[in-house]
Amino acid sequence: MEWLSELPPWLLALLIFCVRMVDVSLGTLRTICVVQGRMALSVALGFFEVLIWIAALSQVIIGVQNSPILMVAYAGGFAVGNAVGIGLERLLALGSVVVRIISPQQNHDLVDALRSKGFRATVFEGEGVEGPVDLIYVRCNRRKVAALLKVARSHRPNVFYTVEPVQEQSERIAEALPHATGWRSVFKMK
Numbered sequence: 001m002e003w004l005s006e007l008p009p010w011l012l013a014l015l016i017f018c019v020r021m022v023d024v025s026l027g028t029l030r031t032i033c034v035v036q037g038r039m040a041l042s043v044a045l046g047f048f049e050v051l052i053w054i055a056a057l058s059q060v061i062i063g064v065q066n067s068p069i070l071m072v073a074y075a076g077g078f079a080v081g082n083a084v085g086i087g088l089e090r091l092l093a094l095g096s097v098v099v100r101i102i103s104p105q106q107n108h109d110l111v112d113a114l115r116s117k118g119f120r121a122t123v124f125e126g127e128g129v130e131g132p133v134d135l136i137y138v139r140c141n142r143r144k145v146a147a148l149l150k151v152a153r154s155h156r157p158n159v160f161y162t163v164e165p166v167q168e169q170s171e172r173i174a175e176a177l178p179h180a181t182g183w184r185s186v187f188k189m190k
Contacts, residue, residue, distance in 0.1 A: 012063060013073035016056050023052040024081025025088055036095050036167075062125055093142035096166040099149070101136040103130065103156050110155040111136060117151055119144075139166065 007015070030045035056077070060070045114121040114136070124135040140148055145163055146178060152159045 009063070009067040009069060012059065013067065013069045016059055016070055017073040017077040017080075019052055019075025021081040021084055023049055024078050025085035026052070026065045028082060028085025029089060029092075032089050033093065038094070065100045093145075094123060095142050096139060097142050097145060097163050098166055099140065099145060100162045100164070101138070101152055102126070102133050102160045103136065104131070104133060106134075111153060113151050113155055114138060114148065117147065119148055119151075 026045050026049040030042050030049055033042035033045060056074065060074045068109050101110075111121045111123055111134075119138050119140055122137045124137070126133045127133045138148060142165075149161065152161065
């Protein structure tokens with residue numbers, strides 16, 4: 001990588017900043033994948049993260065004596081990479097969550113609306129400060145939380161809910177479909 005040493009210091013600093021930003025973004029995603037138990041993805045992300053990190057660090061070590069700005073670019077890339085990694089993770093929305101909705105009892109319309117949109121809603125009776133309530137639990141992919149909350153708010157504008165990540169589950173539950181599709185529909189024909 002001798003050609004890198006021939007670049008103007010400002011261009012090398014910009015390159016180090018960008019490379020470090022990518023490296024830290026991958027590291028953020030890798031950490032989240034490790035926590036969620038996604039082994040294959042975390043291994044692949046970790047490989048590329050370290051490969052990129054070594055390339056960036058080696059250029060900083062080689063050129064820092066002549067261009068101290070490389071240290072600033074390296075640190076700046078780290079800082080911005082954290083924000084970019086968090087933004088990417090939010091965009092990808094990996095994993096599953098449990099949405100818990102607490103609403104006054106007799107919410108059959110809300111539960112039916114959730115189920116008609118393909119969400120598997122489980123209802124429990126409970127007791128709140130102001131009387132009986134229904135506890136509606138829905139497990140869904142994080143990508144679908146906004147759609148689920150839109151349905152809930154359309155029926156109960158001031159609905160109370162919590163969203164919690166699922167760390168472990170006994171099985172992967174496919175989202176409910178309103179009817180059989182693909183090869184399954186052949187066996188369902190009457």
